[in-house]
Amino acid sequence: MTQPAPAQPRVTVWHEYRHEHDNPRVAALYPHGMHATLAAGLRAHGLTSVRTATLDEPQHGLTDEVLAQTDVLLWWGHKAHDDVQDDIVEKVVQRVWDGMGLIVLHSAHFSKVFKRLMGTSCDLKWREASDRERLWVVDPSHPIAQGVGEYLEIDQEEMYGEHFDIPAPDELVFVSWFTGGEVFRSGCTFRRGSGKIFYFRPGHETYPTYEHAGVRQVIANAVRWAAPTASAPRAFGESAPLEPLPERV
Ligand code: ZN
Numbered sequence: 292m293t294q295p296a297p298a299q300p301r302v303t304v305w306h307e308y309r310h311e312h313d314n315p316r317v318a319a320l321y322p323h324g325m326h327a328t329l330a331a332g333l334r335a336h337g338l339t340s341v342r343t344a345t346l347d348e349p350q351h352g353l354t355d356e357v358l359a360q361t362d363v364l365l366w367w368g369h370k371a372h373d374d375v376q377d378d379i380v381e382k383v384v385q386r387v388w389d390g391m392g393l394i395v396l397h398s399a400h401f402s403k404v405f406k407r408l409m410g411t412s413c414d415l416k417w418r419e420a421s422d423r424e425r426l427w428v429v430d431p432s433h434p435i436a437q438g439v440g441e442y443l444e445i446d447q448e449e450m451y452g453e454h455f456d457i458p459a460p461d462e463l464v465f466v467s468w469f470t471g472g473e474v475f476r477s478g479c480t481f482r483r484g485s486g487k488i489f490y491f492r493p494g495h496e497t498y499p500t501y502e503h504a505g506v507r508q509v510i511a512n513a514v515r516w517a518a519p520t521a522s523a524p525r526a527f528g529e530s531a532p533l534e535p536l537p538e539r540v
Pocket of ligand 1: 397398449494495496
């Protein structure tokens, strides 16, 4: 049975943490790693229980103990999706089914975890040409959209365009427009098992996107939205009848 999250959801920010080591531009933008900037953004929004984990730690920093103590997991990956061990992927997926929230950021659309949970290719169109991105709120009453106004604007970002090969989202919170004319479903919610998932598009590593106030607001909102809530027990397997069954021959 899923336990409701404590008043402060316990957050783990997971980051592949490779670009910072081989691209000076990324290292300059994120001197302590993108995970540190994401964690700082969450703390600035009053989330006090935030830890980080990275790919090159033992078990990618996602030991059974860490996963058991995580209410909401953020995931950023890009160039090293294939380096993520399949047994860790399965443990993360199982935790989502059991109620852990998952926030999938930007190029993590191609992460093993997201593709496994979606069941589709999760492919999309892209272009690195510093387009302006405008993310329109298309579900104004959704908790993830609170405090950001009618739209968010990011001066320079990578373009992601439709078609985005995902199952139809349960809810669509943001739709992006780019200078080049493309559109993209950039804020999507899904439920898998007892877990809530939010995919949020912005966050290419060569732009300071995770310093953007509106982006930080959305990610903090998403953590609170995705935190586990009280759940009725889930029973599976062979089951005795609750009432006597009539005799049948
Ligand atoms: Zn990117």
